Structure formats: C-alpha cells, structure tokens
Amino acid sequence: MTEWLERHVPKMVLAPSFVAVLIFVYGFIIWTGWVSLTRSKLMPKYEIKGVIQYERLFASPRWDTAMDNLFIFGGLFIGISLILGLFLAILLDQKIRAEGVLRTIYLYPMALSMIVTGTAWKWIMNPGLGIEATVRNWGFESFTFNWITDPKMAIYAVVIAAVWQASGFVMALFLAGLRSVDEEIIKAAQVDGIPTWRIYSAIIIPSMAPIFLSAFIVLAHLAIKSFDLVIALTGGGPGYATDLPATYMYAMAFSRGDIGQAASSAMVMMGVVFTIVVPYLYSELRAKHD
Amino acid sequence: MTDFTQSYTAPRRSFGQLALRWLLFTLLGLFALFYLMPLFVMVTTSLKSLEEIRTGSLVALPRDVTFEAWSTAWSGTCTGVKCEGLRPYFWNSVLMTVPAVFLATLLGAVNGYVIAQWRFKGANLIFAMMLFGCFIPFQVVLLPMARSLGILGLAGSIPGLIFVHVIYGIGFTTLFFRNYYVTIPAELTKAAKVDGAGFFRIFWSIFLPLSLPIVVVTVIWQFTNIWNDFLFGVSFSQAGTQPVTVALNNIVNSTTGVKEYNVDMAAAIIAALPTLLVYVVAGKYFIRGLTAGSVKG
Numbered sequence: 001m002t003e004w005l006e007r008h009v010p011k012m013v014l015a016p017s018f019v020a021v022l023i024f025v026y027g028f029i030i031w032t033g034w035v036s037l038t039r040s041k042l043m044p045k046y047e048i049k050g051v052i053q054y055e056r057l058f059a060s061p062r063w064d065t066a067m068d069n070l071f072i073f074g075g076l077f078i079g080i081s082l083i084l085g086l087f088l089a090i091l092l093d094q095k096i097r098a099e100g101v102l103r104t105i106y107l108y109p110m111a112l113s114m115i116v117t118g119t120a121w122k123w124i125m126n127p128g129l130g131i132e133a134t135v136r137n138w139g140f141e142s143f144t145f146n147w148i149t150d151p152k153m154a155i156y157a158v159v160i161a162a163v164w165q166a167s168g169f170v171m172a173l174f175l176a177g178l179r180s181v182d183e184e185i186i187k188a189a190q191v192d193g194i195p196t197w198r199i200y201s202a203i204i205i206p207s208m209a210p211i212f213l214s215a216f217i218v219l220a221h222l223a224i225k226s227f228d229l230v231i232a233l234t235g236g237g238p239g240y241a242t243d244l245p246a247t248y249m250y251a252m253a254f255s256r257g258d259i260g261q262a263a264s265s266a267m268v269m270m271g272v273v274f275t276i277v278v279p280y281l282y283s284e285l286r287a288k289h290d
Numbered sequence: 291m292t293d294f295t296q297s298y299t300a301p302r303r304s305f306g307q308l309a310l311r312w313l314l315f316t317l318l319g320l321f322a323l324f325y326l327m328p329l330f331v332m333v334t335t336s337l338k339s340l341e342e343i344r345t346g347s348l349v350a351l352p353r354d355v356t357f358e359a360w361s362t363a364w365s366g367t368c369t370g371v372k373c374e375g376l377r378p379y380f381w382n383s384v385l386m387t388v389p390a391v392f393l394a395t396l397l398g399a400v401n402g403y404v405i406a407q408w409r410f411k412g413a414n415l416i417f418a419m420m421l422f423g424c425f426i427p428f429q430v431v432l433l434p435m436a437r438s439l440g441i442l443g444l445a446g447s448i449p450g451l452i453f454v455h456v457i458y459g460i461g462f463t464t465l466f467f468r469n470y471y472v473t474i475p476a477e478l479t480k481a482a483k484v485d486g487a488g489f490f491r492i493f494w495s496i497f498l499p500l501s502l503p504i505v506v507v508t509v510i511w512q513f514t515n516i517w518n519d520f521l522f523g524v525s526f527s528q529a530g531t532q533p534v535t536v537a538l539n540n541i542v543n544s545t546t547g548v549k550e551y552n553v554d555m556a557a558a559i560i561a562a563l564p565t566l567l568v569y570v571v572a573g574k575y576f577i578r579g580l581t582a583g584s585v586k587g
Contacts, residue, residue, distance in 0.1 A: 006489070009410035009488075009489045009490075010404045010410060010489060011404075011410060013400050013401075013404055013489070014400075014401055014404045014405070014413075014416065015460055015562070016397075017401050017420070017460050017464070018416050018419075018456055020422070020460065021419060021420050021457075021460065021461070022419075022457075024431065024435070024438075024457045025419075025422070025423040025426060025431070027421075027434075028430065028431040028434040028435065029426065029430055029431070031434040032430050032431070032433060032434060033431065038556060044433070044437070069543075075364075088321060091314060091317055091318055091321075092318070094314055096314075096315075096318065098318075102322055103319055104570075104573055105322045105325050105326060106321065106322070107573070107577065108325070108329075108566065108569055108570075109325060109328075111514060111562075111565045111566055111568070111569035111576065112518070112562050112565065112566065113517070113518035113519075113520065113535050113538075113562065113565070114518070114520065115518075115520050115535045115538050115539050115558075115561070116535075116538070116558045116559075116561055116562040117328075119538065119539075119542050119554060119555075119557075119558040120328040120329075120331065120332050120555075120558060121328060122542070123331065123332075123551055123554065123555065124327075124328060124331055124348065126551075129343065129344070129551070130348055131348060133347075133448050134347045134348040135346065137347055146386065147461070149352050164325065164328065166326070168325065172577050191423060193426065194420075195468060221425065224427060225427050225428070225429075227520070227521055228520040228521065228535070231520070231524075231539060231543075232539055232542065232543070235543060246427070246429055247519075249429045249432075250429070250432075250521075250524075250525075253432055253433055253436075253525075254525065259433060262429075262432075262433060263433060265429070266429040266430040266433070267430065269427045269429055269430065270426060270427055270429075270430045273425060273426065273427050274425075277425045281418075281421065281422065281425065
C-alpha cells in the first residue's frame with residue numbers, strides 16, 4: 001500500500017492543477033465555442049443554431065473597426081517597439097558607465113498597470129491642458145495635438161502609450177541577446193578592421209533572430225489582449241474609434257447583454273492568438289526535446 | 291607599413307569617436323527624458339492645486355506644493371456613489387494579491403518539481419497543456435468563469451478573484467519552477483531515494499532550500515501581474531470588492547463633477563506604488579521574470 005502510494009504521489013500532487021487546467025482552460029474554451037454557435041442573448045442557451053453569431057459579427061461595422069484597429073495598433077505597436085528596443089539596446093551596449101540607471105529608467109513602465117499608463121497619457125495628451133496647451137503657451141499658437149479626441153487619430157494615441165510601456169522590455173530582451181553573442185567573433189571582426197556598424201548589421205543582429213521571434217510573440221500577444229490601456233486612455237472612443245476585439249467582447253458580455261456575440265468574438269480572438277502562438281510554442285517545445 | 295598609417299590616422303578617428311560618444315549620450319539622455327516624462331508630469335500634477343493646473347504649464351514644477359490631492363485620492367475621492375477614496379480598494383488589492391501569489395507560487399513549485407524530477411508517462415503532455423493555458427486570451431474564459439463563480443458562491447467576492455488568479459497563474463508558475471528544477475541533476479533525487487527519503491521529504495529538504503532565486507522571480511512576476519490586473523478585476527468584482535486598478539479607472543473616467551486632475555494623478559501613483567517599489571528594490575529579478583516569461587508570452 002505505502003509502496004503504491006509512494007509511486008503515485010507525484011501524479012496525485014499534479015492532479016489537482018491538471019484537473020483545474022482541464023476544466024478552467026479547455027472546458028471553458030469548449031463552453032465558449034459551443035455558446036458561440038447558439039442564439040444566446042442575455043442568458044446562455046445551449047441549442048446549436050449554426051454560425052449565425054459569426055455572420056452577425058462579421059457584418060457588424062463595430063467589429064470591423066475593432067479588427068482594423070487591431071491590425072493598425074498591433075502592426076505599429078510591434079514594429080515601433082521592436083525597432084526602438086533594438087536601437088536602445090545597441091546604444092546601451094556601447095560600454096556606458098550609467099548603463100544600470102538608464103536600463104532601470106527605460107524599463108520601469110513595464111512594472112506599471114496599463115490603467116496607470118492610460119491615466120498618465122490621457123492627461124498628457126489632453127488637448128486643453130496637456131502638451132497641446134503647453135506648446136501653445138510657448139508661443140506656437142497653431143500647434144495642435146488632439147489625437148486622443150480625434151476619431152481618425154485616437155488609435156495612434158494608444159500606440160504611443162503602448163510603445164512607451166513595452167519598448168523598454170524589448171530593449172532588455174535585446175540587450176541580453178547582444179551580451180550573449182560570442183565575444184571572440186566580434187573581436188576577430190574588429191581585428192580584421194570591419195567597421196562597427198557592419199559588425200552589428202552582418203554578425204550580431206542576424207544572430208539574434210530567436211530573440212526577434214520571442215519579442216514579436218510577446219508583443220503580438222500583448223496587442224491582441226490589449227484591453228486595459230484602451231479602457232483607461234480612450235474608453236474605446238471617441239465613439240467606437242479605438243475599439244479593439246477585447247473591448248468589443250467585453251461590451252457585448254457585460255454591458256450589451258449579448259452573450260452570443262461575446263462568445264463568438266472571443267473565439268475569433270483566440271483564433272488570432274493561436275495562429276501566431278501555436279507554431280512558436282510547438283517549435284519551442286520541440287527544440288527543448290532535442 | 292600598416293602600423294604606421296594606423297597610428298597616423300588615430301587622432302582623427304578619436305575625434306570622430308568623441309563626437310559619436312557625445313551623440314550617443316545625447317540620444318540616451320533624450321530617451322531617458324521620454325520615459326521619465328509621464329512620471330514627472332504625474333508627480334508634479336499631483337502636487338499642484340487645480341487652479342495652478344488650469345493656469346500653469348504641464349511641465350512646470352509646482353509653485354505651491356500641496357498634498358491635498360494625495361489625501362483626497364487616498365480617502366476622499368468618489369468612485370461611483372461612495373466617496374471614501376482609494377484606500378478600501380487598495381486593501382482589496384492587498385487581500386486579493388497576497389494569497390493569490392502565495393498559492394500560485396506554491397502550486398507552481400510542486401508542479402514544477404513533479405514535472406522536472408518525477409517524470410512519468412504523459413508528464414510532458416500535461417506540461418504542454420498547462421503551458422498552452424498561458425497563451426489563451428482570457429476573454430475566452432470570461433463568460434463561463436462568471437457563471438462558475440456564481441455557482442460556487444464566489445461571484446463578486448475577493449475569494450472569487452483569488453481563485454481566478456490562482457487558476458490562471460498556475461501555468462506561469464509551473465513553467466518557472468519546471469525550467470529551474472530541470473537544471474538540477476536527477477542524480478540528486480535518485481541518491482536521496484536510495485537513502486530512503488520520500489517525495490515530500492526530498493522536496494522539503496533538498497529542492498526548497500535551493501529555490502530561493504526562482505521563488506523571488508515567481509513571486510515578483512505574479513505580484514506584478516495580479517496587482518496590475520484589470521480584466522478579471524472589472525469582470526468579477528462588484529461595488530465594494532473592486533481592486534485598486536478598477537477603482538482608479540472609475541475615479542479617472544467618472545463623468546460627474548469637476549475633473550480633479552491632481553487627484554487623478556495622485557490616485558494613479560498610489561495604485562502604481564507597490565509594483566514600482568518592487569521594481570526599484572528587486573529590478574534584477576523582475577527582468578529575469580520578464581525574460582523567462584518571454585518563452586511563454
């Protein structure tokens with residue numbers, strides 16, 4: 001008996017967590033997927049009616065805006081964060097004495113809640129009292145910076161705040177990558193008289209391809225899940241101008257009482273995440289095995 | 291010959307290098323300003339009177355420093371109907387975060403120990419399934435979780451929030467500990483088994499004492515994530531049990547009354563203070579958590 005117990009104790013210890021994951025991740029995904037195929041409104045119904053919710057979703061102009069915004073926001077946020085992060089990492093890699101302090105300054109936004117970030121930037125970009133007013137006070141009377149209240153530009157205001165928050169993290173990733181490049185190769189290149197910018201562009205940066213990939217995955221994941229920042233910065237407005245899939249889903253679930261729409265939009269979000277993450281995760285686990 | 295020309299061009303190059311160096315420092319300084327500016331603006335705005343905010347400049351230092359906005363934010367400002375400031379919500383966050391971090395870390399440690407050191411058939415599949423759970427957009431579990439919390443009698447309560455954060459924290463914490471324990475040679479466990487030590491004994495006397503670094507990384511990671519969470523907080527709380535992030539958003543985006551920007555900023559800093567403090571004190575471990583977390587997303 002004790003021997004049996006001894007042999008099975010590891011499994012029994014792991015079991016509660018595994019069951020929890022089975023129910024609260026996989027079971028819940030199935031539940032949401034199921035409900036997305038029904039006509040649920042205020043209360044969930046379990047009678048499958050086909051893909052009507054998805055038809056409604058893709059016919060909805062608000063969802064259209066949300067998906068467009070996701071691609072604009074995601075593309076710019078990921079692109080700018082990657083470029084800025086790499087640039088900062090290279091600057092910091094030049095044997096700077098104050099590196100520790102600067103790194104701390106560049107990275108601290110990542111420790112903040114996106115609600116805090118949104119609150120701060122909402123105030124800074126406030127047209128009446130923020131940057132716009134300040135620059136006008138300096139004598140540039142016609143200066144305008146009202147992105148946050150301009151339906152066409154508001155999504156770019158979200159990009160600014162998001163880049164501010166996450167670019168330091170990309171910097172930290174790249175800096176770690178730069179430090180792990182083989183010193184000998186760099187020294188050999190220097191001895192050969194190859195200029196520094198060529199060493200970076202031809203040797204160091206190509207060797208960091210895996211880091212580009214991880215940074216991309218993390219940023220893409222952040223972008224798709226972005227919810228707090230939009231809520232705090234623009235509340236999805238003006239109108240629906242800065243709606244993202246996450247805010248659409250939340251509005252349907254908790255203020256519109258349209259569970260069918262909430263479920264189908266959540267499933268589409270998951271589809272987007274998985275097309276990005278699953279190949280990556282697969283290759284990660286593969287690589288660990290070999 | 292080459293030596294000769296090189297020493298000849300050396301002074302010119304070092305002048306160029308000096309100029310580059312200056313450019314480098316200027317750029318680094320400008321970026322530092324970019325990252326610091328919002329914090330600076332938040333702090334200065336929180337120390338100004340509303341009058342000064344309306345007439346003065348965003349980037350100016352306060353003329354008359356006043357802490358009134360801070361005390362209003364802490365114990366007087368209105369979130370919805372109640373006007374008791376951020377204080378009760380701050381404590382809600384503490385009550386939610388501390389047990390959730392503790393439980394998720396504990397479970398992660400034991401799970402990671404099993405997966406890394408007590409391999410059995412299917413353990414890797416289980417690990418992959420748990421890892422996969424880290425990546426899902428939480429929107430996909432919001433609706434069924436809201437119903438389940440209702441069934442469990444935990445709807446709108448702090449224990450309910452703790453439960454949710456523990457469940458969705460297990461994936462990360464297991465990953466952290468598994469990756470740490472996998473580097474400890476399996477011979478150690480084998481030798482201890484030969485000596486008659488059991489599963490828990492080995493964990494308690496061998497693995498736990500070795501775990502301090504990864505415990506710190508995991509605790510900081512979980513603490514930051516749970517304290518800063520908004521989605522679960524806003525979805526599964528009700529008036530009175532909201533965490534501080536939700537209360538902050540309610541204060542800032544309430545549309546009634548005069549907009550008190552100084553109070554908004556003080557409230558934002560109060561909500562950010564715990565995680566900021568952790569970052570300043572243990573930044574090294576925070577970064578380690580982030581980069582370890584980057585494998586998972």
